[in-house]
Amino acid sequence: MPEPFHPYHSFGLMKRNPMRFEADVFECEVEGEIPEALRNGAYYRTGGDRAFPTLEDDIILNGDGMFSMFRFEDGHVSYRSRYVKTERFKAELAARRRLYGKYRNRYTDDESVSNLPQRDNTGNTYAFAHHGELYALREDSRPYRLDPETLETLEVGDFGHLRSTALTAHPKIDPVTGEWWSYGVFAGGEPTTDASLHVFDKHGLLVREQWFHTPYPGLSHDWGITRDHIVLPIMPLLADEDRLRAGGDYYEYDPDLPSKWGIMPRNGDPAKDMRWFDIPGLVMGHVMNAYSEGDKVIIDVPCSPGNCFSFFKDKHGNQPTLPQTMTQITRITFDLSKPDAEAVTLAPLNGAFGDMPKIDDRYAMQRYRVGYFALRDFPVMSVGQIDWETGEIRVHPLEGGVSQEPVFVPRTPDSPEGDGYILVAVDRMAEKRMDLLILDGNDVSRPALATIKLPFGQPMCFHGCWVPGDAA
Template identity: 75%
Template sequence: MPEIFHPFASFGLQERMPMRFEADVFECEVEGEIPAELQGAYFRTGGDRQYPSLEDDIILNGDGMVSAFWFDDGHVSFRNRYVQTERLKAERAARRRLYGHYRNKYTDDPSVSNLPNRDNTGNTYAFEHHGELFMLREDSRPYRVDMETLDTLGEGQWGDLRSTALTAHPKIDPVTGEWWSYGVFAGGEPTTDASLHVFDKDGKLVREQWFHTPFPGLAHDWGVTREHIVLPIMPLVASEARLRQGKPYYEYDPDQPAKWGVMPRDGDPATDMRWFDVPGVMGHVMNAYTDGDKVIIDTPISPGNCFSFFADKNGRFPEMPETITQITRVVFDLSKSDDEAVSMHPVAGALGDMPKIDDRYAMSKYRTGYFALRAFPQMGVGQIDWETGELKVYELEGAAAQEPVFIPRSPDAPEGDGFVLTVVDRFADKTTELHILDGNDVSREAIARIKLPFAMPMAFHGCWVPRS
């Protein structure tokens, strides 16, 4: 008998149902006028199960769903498709669920127990480098997707890379074009094994260094500056023994402080990393830079466990106030002792996540940052001026914004002079829109709204690829 679909747990203590929906919209409805400078494509990916899951599933376990908005001389067309991973193809061939809980092979059907890269769903970040589009997920090696059709092209080529994992949050050096990456649980099992690795502007592996983290914890995002690396390890701890019992991959340990490693960018992580205790839990990074002896990293931090679908070691799930993230500047003064080096500077009113910047200023001192504002009931897009502390807000009613992405008006435009794209979920209408905002001031009326006649599954992260 076919299985039924169960709701899955999402962020913010929400529950969702899979949509299982692929679509094409040629010539989207547009309110306003598309700026002439926008010529290219906006790619995104998220998680959406095609086949039923086990009960108590979570959003991170969804099959990758890549979507694209193609911009062409004031016209916009849309498409979304499942990423055709080996995992999804196996389930389609069997026409039933074969895979169980998130990153737990012991809950799978025996027929797929030996499938390599079992967890690779390509559901976290649509990422472009050296002219290719990749679907990233932090525990796996990415799949390639055709930019014109969204057809899956197979896994990428990674040279002599030993790590089984490439972070879902790579950093592109805007000066060299290098792809900076790392992997925790780099040997494929939940241990302290980790790898730092770098690919040059053409995608060739030029560096890989292995090291150990202080404990086998979650590391979803990180910071790279022109001089330093910052690697946060969160107290969501993985355990092979727990997996064998059929339990969740991560368990939050409120007694284990988060450990943030800081090292010179040209150093050896096995010997040069200084580990600091930093309170709270973070998931994403806005930007990081070095100023003399100080390493600065800007990130949303919650007082408790913002990964709300993972219980703590006592079986308790967090309450809503524990999960709310606030944009916070964390400063490491490397001239001081470990217990005095860290200071934290939260931005008043900047509640939310999914931070982004003008990527031309990545790894360097910058002024402008954007994020999805989630100061319920106030929802929308926030903009921070790090020089003045001013916070500007694009407010939404009966709707919420997903990740904002910035596109400069021209290659040599001043920082922030350009456009912010953000997908907006309309709750009452159950539809989705793409809003184009003024990057200099997001609080202004939207420049244009691109409308889809249906709702889309939640996507996590994406990128803009200009027309070449």
Template identity: 75%
Template sequence: MGDDTVPEIFHLYDSFGLQKRPTMRFEADVFECEVEGEIPAELEGSYVRTGGDRQYPSLEDDIILNGDGLVSSFRFENGHVSFRSRYVQTERLQAERAARRRLYGHYRNPHTDDPTVSNLPQRDNTGNTYAFAHHGELFMLREDSRPYRVDPETLETLGEGQWGDLRSTALTAHPKIDPVTGEWWSYGVFAGGEPTTDASLHVFDKHGKLVREQWFHTPFPGLSHDWGVTREHLVFPIMPLTASEARLREGGQYYQYDPDLPSAWGIMPRNGDPATDMRWFHVPGLVLGHIMNAYTDGDKVVVDTPCSPGNCFSFFKDKHGNQPTMPETITQLTRITFDLSKSADEAVTLEPVTGALGDMPRIDDRFAMSKYRTGYFSLRAFPEMGVGQIDWDTGDLTVHSLTGAAAQEPLFVPRSADSAEGDGFILTVVDRFEERRAELLILDARDVSRPPLATVKLPFGLPMAFHGSWIPA
């Protein structure tokens, strides 16, 4: 790759897949989107996604994770597609709209807020990370907060969800739906609201009722954005980006990367007690944001994840005040195996996949928590961008390359409820940089290298959306 090419692309996207571009700042309705190709007849429903936009001007050095939640939907009906976007009407957004100005300060730092809005219980909840569908409802998740409910059809904000006797203030932005039981598996670090080692495991049944909550402590107050759930085990990765209340009071960032601290991985039996049954493993020189899937194979727990040798959360500085260099942030799809029959010093092996650079991994969710074959991710092999597909049985990597564009998260939709693994479609929003607009590609999930089955065009660009769900009609 040429040195003159990489910085220009990196200026638009970082390796973690977070877009560096102007905000949208408007809500939109596009009835009857322009379509090239033919929408597959099996696609009947809505692709709903959310990301961080900014209704009011940002603070200096603000980060995209602090943006107001902007939920959008591509609705498929009988071969036609319509688009809609709405802001998640959180308490903080409503307060700012009433004041007609920015009131809330830096990411997860209430000490930088306007004094007129102190002590807002849901201060950090922007609903900007995952549009998550479960038990017939749609939730806007963010890992430090309790989610807001949104109407799946109108995208109207309906208020906070009902969580029973849940003590934790945090529900992960990456819950796992058990494809067998329909349960919603979740957890939260800093579960008491402060940056401490308090963490909570919690499970909701298929109807959304809280059926389990257990508290435990992590080795240090570190970042944990995603986790692994298998049929037999739970995996809690704690990354070496630490949080500190003292630093927040001094006006510093919420997280700070410590290159001398190894990542910590807690593994426990799925039906065990985290306070007594957890084993912690330490893996130096590894940082991850997302997990593709995890499964148990005898004594081994397998975790597939894009991970980097340094700080892939490039908007947070290290403890010396430095931003990471680009090579430190590049994430590469890697199979991590924990052999529970061995000592902690000998248990861990890492197998990176050659050429599989990128993030935002997804699978055929019907095969979550179990051994599987196919995964997808946003390719960031600068300067090559696109969608990657991995066959874990053969090790083959298939790529849908894009020119002058980049793909956001690829979502898998099965062709039918009982189709084979990987038999379905990939939906991914693509940013066309020169044209300053976005489009939705529909790819054949069996082979993403083929030309798109259909392209849904929008007459404007979209801000980065992080994660979304498919809601069948």
């Protein structure tokens, strides 16, 4: 008898249902006017959506990659979504049934696929463009290349002599050099303390790889790079081989462990130069930006007082309460001139509850003023904009909508910081459809400049990017 599809666990203790369809919409309905800077190009996104039956307690991170594109052509907009056709996806398609079990637990798979390389490579986390290539990233794997016109899956990318099996799903592009900075935890393919720092030049060629060890085998989803330093956070959600062999979850939250924050000179050796700081009672998943000022390293992150990865239980078998999962954007300062116990300062930003932070990427790795995020002060869901110099938060209200990640596009290559546009997908759950809003990057509180309407809902995407028309 075929297996049923169960709702899967998502963030904020929510549950979602798989949608299971690829879509094409030629000539989307548009209200308003498409700005000149967006007349030609493509906005790429990816998220998780299980194509074959889900386990009863499945989680959103285990979904097959659903890659989507809003293509802008002379002010017209069309939409396309396609599954990332990974080896995992193709094996289940051929079998016409589920073959893979729990998130990152190969011991729960069907015997017929027990030795599949890159078993967890679903391409469901970040739609990423670099050196003319388009990739579907997932932090425990090497990303797949996709055709930027059709979204058809091509192959796993060629990364030269890279030893690491993992490339972070949150790469950082240096706006000065064009380099692709990356790292991987569990870099040898198993839940260990092995980690790798790696850098690709603007042409995608590997120019640096350095191996080191993390303090414990914990979750590390995002990080910070400044012009002078690297910031590597490790969260107290621990992976354990024995638990996997017993059929358990990949991660388990340990509230008795502090989060660990490694800081080293950007040109240093992580095995020798990393200095680890403890921050207890804090869990984070994403980074807005990071920069250095002399001996001080500043990183802005949404963080929670408990486990914001709510679908993973703690070591006592408990799931967090909703208040424990709520993230607030917080400025963390590390003063490297001080002893460890005195070096760390936390400054939560009043009213900045939410996640999925983004900036004007031209200001990455340096002091900046403007940040954007999905404001989630339950039950209020909005798009937020931060002015770090004044502390002001501007809000674009979403009546009956839930914001996904906002992405900034500058008005011109040399326009001032924040002078441009925000692309943000908004779920209209009651109406079972989705809008793409175009907001004024100078002030998101203003009415939308344009709304691109889809007549159906789509899976929640995690992260994406805009590629201008001459490169899309």
